[in-house]
Amino acid sequence: MIRSLRWKGAAFTVPFQLGFVFLYLLPIGYAVYQSLYRSQSSGLGLGGSTDKFSGLDNYQQGLSDSAFMGSVLRVVLFACVQIPVMLLVSLALALCLDALTSKAASRFRIVLMVPYMIPGVVAAIVWLNLYSPDVGPLTSLGRVFGLDWNFFAPSMVWPSIGNLLTWHGIGYNMVIIYSALQGVPRELFEAARLDGASEWRIARSIKIPFVRGALVLTGMLSIIQMLQIFNEPALFRNVTPQTIDDSFTPIMIIYNQAFNAGNYHYAATLSVLLALILGVASFLFYRLTARETD
Amino acid sequence: MTLTEERAKSSPMRRLNKPDPTARSRGGQRFLLVGLIMASAYSLFPVWWLIVAATKDRTGLYQTNGMWFSDLHLWSNLHQVFTYEDGIFLRWTANSFLYAGVGSLGGTLIALATGYGLARFDFPGRGLVFACVVGSFLIPIALLTLPLYLLFSEIGLVDTPWAMLIPCLINPFSVYLAKVYTEATIPFELLEAARIDGAGELRIFFSIVLRMMTTGGATVFLLAFVNTWNAFFLPLTLLRGEDNWTLNIGLYNWSGKRAESGIDLTSLVLTGALLSIIPMAIMMVAMRRYWRSGVTLGALK
Numbered sequence: 001m002i003r004s005l006r007w008k009g010a011a012f013t014v015p016f017q018l019g020f021v022f023l024y025l026l027p028i029g030y031a032v033y034q035s036l037y038r039s040q041s042s043g044l045g046l047g048g049s050t051d052k053f054s055g056l057d058n059y060q061q062g063l064s065d066s067a068f069m070g071s072v073l074r075v076v077l078f079a080c081v082q083i084p085v086m087l088l089v090s091l092a093l094a095l096c097l098d099a100l101t102s103k104a105a106s107r108f109r110i111v112l113m114v115p116y117m118i119p120g121v122v123a124a125i126v127w128l129n130l131y132s133p134d135v136g137p138l139t140s141l142g143r144v145f146g147l148d149w150n151f152f153a154p155s156m157v158w159p160s161i162g163n164l165l166t167w168h169g170i171g172y173n174m175v176i177i178y179s180a181l182q183g184v185p186r187e188l189f190e191a192a193r194l195d196g197a198s199e200w201r202i203a204r205s206i207k208i209p210f211v212r213g214a215l216v217l218t219g220m221l222s223i224i225q226m227l228q229i230f231n232e233p234a235l236f237r238n239v240t241p242q243t244i245d246d247s248f249t250p251i252m253i254i255y256n257q258a259f260n261a262g263n264y265h266y267a268a269t270l271s272v273l274l275a276l277i278l279g280v281a282s283f284l285f286y287r288l289t290a291r292e293t294d
Numbered sequence: 295m296t297l298t299e300e301r302a303k304s305s306p307m308r309r310l311n312k313p314d315p316t317a318r319s320r321g322g323q324r325f326l327l328v329g330l331i332m333a334s335a336y337s338l339f340p341v342w343w344l345i346v347a348a349t350k351d352r353t354g355l356y357q358t359n360g361m362w363f364s365d366l367h368l369w370s371n372l373h374q375v376f377t378y379e380d381g382i383f384l385r386w387t388a389n390s391f392l393y394a395g396v397g398s399l400g401g402t403l404i405a406l407a408t409g410y411g412l413a414r415f416d417f418p419g420r421g422l423v424f425a426c427v428v429g430s431f432l433i434p435i436a437l438l439t440l441p442l443y444l445l446f447s448e449i450g451l452v453d454t455p456w457a458m459l460i461p462c463l464i465n466p467f468s469v470y471l472a473k474v475y476t477e478a479t480i481p482f483e484l485l486e487a488a489r490i491d492g493a494g495e496l497r498i499f500f501s502i503v504l505r506m507m508t509t510g511g512a513t514v515f516l517l518a519f520v521n522t523w524n525a526f527f528l529p530l531t532l533l534r535g536e537d538n539w540t541l542n543i544g545l546y547n548w549s550g551k552r553a554e555s556g557i558d559l560t561s562l563v564l565t566g567a568l569l570s571i572i573p574m575a576i577m578m579v580a581m582r583r584y585w586r587s588g589v590t591l592g593a594l595k
Contacts, residue, residue, distance in 0.1 A: 024430055
């Protein structure tokens with residue numbers, strides 16, 4: 001490529017590069033910088049405060065902060081249950097769709113995609129009201145079956161949020177898996193059927209291995225989202241502050257440190273830590289799933 | 295890349311092969327249908343409940359069966375939503391449209407230019423730019439938003455529409471999609487031919503590339519629009535006063551009023567929630583074609 005042309009090509013990316021520096025690199029750099037300082041109030045605490053370099057002290061505090069590490073653990077445990085359930089249901093639905101005629105499949109696909117069209121905050125509001133003992137139908141439905149469930153009880157909060165996330169995420173994940181399924185060469189099924197394989201066997205031995213890549217990808221996206229979960233617990237807390245405290249998830253802690261406690265340095269430290277945890281988790285998940293496919 | 299290519303190749307074949315009645319038993323088929331119908335009911339009933347709830351007044355909401363209509367109060371509910379606090383709901387709606395519309399339009403243009411530059415030119419640092427795009431997928435939103443809040447408050451942007459619009463201009467996922475679409479739709483030979491005819495690079499981009507990229511551009515715009523419309527953490531952090539809020543933040547605030555100050559706005563929240571779905575649903579249905587290709591393409595690459 002001619003030299004001048006190269007630079008003209010580079011020029012097309014300049015607006016993005018500038019924006020990236022100001023909206024990504026600069027904030028990250030600023031957060032890292034802030035995480036190395038602590039504010040100390042001078043005098044009697046009335047004359048404002050000064051920032052003092054503190055090295056990695058904030059990180060040490062973060063790593064031994066039981067509220068923060070506890071919230072990470074809570075979210076990871078929840079992810080280990082909710083994500084497999086959601087992906088299994090999505091996979092099962094995608095396999096069902098794949099076995100139908102394409103006309104019927106496209107009708108079901110549209111219906112199953114409806115929850116994905118609803119903004120996350122609205123989805124949470126709707127389910128909060130469905131769960132509500134005052135206006136929601138679920139409590140009285142439970143009574144019909146002799147179940148006296150309270151969706152806002154401390155032990156029910158995660159299942160309640162999990163159901164909401166699963167409801168919201170099934171359609172999207174199903175569509176990704178379904179379109180991967182479309183890529184399976186149909187001749188393989190004919191060959192397998194001639195050899196006497198059952199439909200179940202074909203699904204297990206041909207279709208599922210083929211959509212592995214799509215499952216890994218949807219799993220990865222779900223993990224990244226889950227570690228940062230904020231909207232749903234924030235909305236739950238909004239309605240039942242007595243069940244969800246303000247250190248329920250890592251991002252909730254960070255938000256509170258920044259805006260309620262006014263401790264930006266510590267909030268910055270925790271968000272850097274969360275980024276590192278996210279990186280490690282994604283890397284582990286990737287290695288774990290990549291090794292088996294090799 | 296290979297997956298979509300294979301899909302494109304195998305799809306005509308598929309249509310011929312399907313349906314294949316010999317291969318499946320009737321009982322099996324029925325079993326699948328029952329499963330899908332149950333899943334559809336699960337997907338739809340909350341939406342149904344929301345529609346029904348939006349037509350009820352307070353007593354109806356608390357005392358009648360939630361899955362079916364009682365006295366119709368939809369109009370008075372709508373009236374209440376639109377007039378509450380001098381029509382603040384309309385203001386939030388306009389804000390949501392402003393941020394999602396203008397922000398995504400600008401962001402899409404920048405993304406298309408960047409994607410085109412990355413896909414069709416070989417310049418030093420290209421690999422680094424692309425690495426930044428992909429690497430940014432892993433950055434937690436809190437790591438960006440909190441320092442952004444501090445930086446924006448230094449220059450007086452917090453609590454202005456700019457606080458939402460500026461971050462929307464730079465969207466790495468849009469850039470990634472734009473690059474993929476450029477690779478699929480803009481042939482090198484075409485660019486060569488245009489250059490030989492004496493067209494300048496800017497002209498090539500605006501009058502040839504952008505025109506050929508309408509499908510890709512529409513998908514990028516749609517996904518960015520949905521993302522901005524659904525945004526919660528960013529507006530919650532950067533917008534403090536009610537006047538600049540989005541629908542999401544407004545509804546969040548209304549739904550918390552009961553626990554906070556005992557004012558029960560449940561029927562207002564539910565009617566507002568239903569209204570806030572409508573633009574999104576219209577948009578998604580109208581642009582169904584683009585949206586499907588975007589969701590699957592983005593995922594498979």
